[in-house]
Amino acid sequence: MNPSTAQARVVVDELVRNGVRHAVSCPGSRNAPLSFALHEAAVAGRLELHVRIDERSA
Numbered sequence: 001m002n003p004s005t006a007q008a009r010v011v012v013d014e015l016v017r018n019g020v021r022h023a024v025s026c027p028g029s030r031n032a033p034l035s036f037a038l039h040e041a042a043v044a045g046r047l048e049l050h051v052r053i054d055e056r057s058a
Contacts, residue, residue: 002033004033005033005036005037007033008033008034008036008037009037009040011034011037012034012037012038012040012041012047013041015047016041016046016047020047021047021048022047022048022049022050023038023041023042023047023048023049023050024049024050024051024052025038025039025049025050025051025052026051026052026053026054027051
């Protein structure tokens with residue numbers, strides 16, 4: 001696992017641990033590790049992920 005992926009997982013774990021139940025993501029190449037970590041948490045039922053293609057609509 002690369003450092004960016006590991007750090008993104010830690011960030012998402014902390015968000016969930018501190019009560020975040022919904023997240024909005026506008027996936028792109030720059031935030032791919034965070035997008036993947038949010039998706040993993042959503043699949044596991046830890047949070048609800050809302051994906052928007054254009055960040056202006058988030």
